[in-house]
Amino acid sequence: xxxxxxxxxxxxxxxxxxxxxxxxxxxxxxxxxxxxxxxxxxxxxxxxxxxxxxxxxxxxxxxxxxxxxxxxxxxxxxxxxxxxxxxxxxxxxxxxxxxxxxxxxxxxxxxxxxxxxxxxxxxxxxxxxxxxxxxxxxxxxxxxxxxxxxxxxxxxxxxxxxxxxxxxxxxxxxxxxxxxxxxxxxxxxxxxxxxxxxxxxxxxxxxxxxxxxxxxxxxxxxxxxxxxxxxxxxxxxxxxxxxxxxxxxxxxxxxxxxxxxxxxxxxxxxxxxxxxxxxxxxxxxxxxxxxxxxxxxxxxxxxxxxxx
Numbered sequence: 254x255x256x257x258x259x260x261x262x263x264x265x266x267x268x269x270x271x272x273x274x275x276x277x278x279x280x281x282x283x284x285x286x287x288x289x290x291x292x293x294x295x296x297x298x299x300x301x302x303x304x305x306x307x308x309x310x311x312x313x314x315x316x317x318x319x320x321x322x323x324x325x326x327x328x329x330x331x332x333x334x335x336x337x338x339x340x341x342x343x344x345x346x347x348x349x350x351x352x353x354x355x356x357x358x359x360x361x362x363x364x365x366x367x368x369x370x371x372x373x374x375x376x377x378x379x380x381x382x383x384x385x386x387x388x389x390x391x392x393x394x395x396x397x398x399x400x401x402x403x404x405x406x407x408x409x410x411x412x413x414x415x416x417x418x419x420x421x422x423x424x425x426x427x428x429x430x431x432x433x434x435x436x437x438x439x440x441x442x443x444x445x446x447x448x449x450x451x452x453x454x455x456x457x458x459x460x461x462x463x464x465x466x467x468x469x470x471x472x473x474x475x476x477x478x479x480x481x482x483x484x485x486x487x488x489x490x491x492x493x494x495x496x497x498x499x500x501x502x503x504x505x506x507x508x509x510x511x512x513x514x515x516x517x518x519x520x521x522x523x524x525x526x527x528x529x530x531x532x533x534x535x536x537x538x539x540x541x542x543x544x545x546x547x548x549x550x551x552x553x554x555x556x557x558x559x560x561x
Contacts (some may be wrong), residue, residue, distance in 0.1 A: 408473060
């Protein structure tokens with residue numbers, strides 16, 4: 254995503270060097286870094302739907318060239334950078350491995366996101382997690398729970414943490430003792446992000462909602478946080494089961510969630526809300542607008558529940 258000033262600095266495609274002139278490694282390296290888009294940002298203005306310039310033909314020729322005038326190592330670097338450039342321009346599902354930065358309450362959080370393969374939703378960061386992360390420090394103003402405080406020091410469980418933005422933000426902003434969980438296929442990258450941002454102070458555990466492990470004590474968390482959990486008709490039932498399983502039986506214990514109100518998953522949200530009425534009471538709720546990597550506004554809902 255580029256600003257108007259950055260677009261003005263972009264070279265015209267006709268000004269790019271022809272490969273027949275054997276441009277030097279340093280010139281190619283500098284040019285590729287200049288025209289490669291940064292990772293998507295949810296703070297920058299939404300760019301025009303059509304980019305100002307198209308570098309695809311030149312990048313395609315660059316990738317196809319043997320680059321015989323460069324050393325093998327230099328040629329590999331240039332081909333890799335050109336391939337990544339094309340991937341960035343092809344949309345979110347084609348993004349290569351990226352590291353992106355988010356700022357929450359003055360804390361900088363760097364997250365590694367592997368390239369999208371198969372149905373790896375947990376390897377990407379989602380807009381609702383950032384919205385809820387930025388709301389954590391003010392939750393005590395709208396809840397009667399003593400645990401929703403930056404001085405509570407309680408135990409907090411993060412469900413479906415993905416790349417870890419919400420849980421890492423909670424670890425930095427709140428004084429909660431964090432345990433972040435996701436599927437076994439997701440936890441290696443989650444651990445990587447947690448160690449980079451929090452060191453060893455945050456636990457990461459594998460948690461399959463269909464087969465919960467024995468190493469996460471029942472009813473041992475005073476707060477459970479999660480965002481954007483509903484992608485399948487079975488998810489509401491499983492999420493409610495996890496909340497019932499792990500939330501402490503304490504009048505001050507709370508569930509804090511945020512999720513997009515996508516038309517494609519309205520049924521899941523309705524089902525979740527209905528199921529929560531069995532064991533939980535809605536304490537507070539609200540709606541807000543966020544962003545996602547498709548550069549669209551997303552309407553999200555946040556909720557705070559307590560046990561009956």
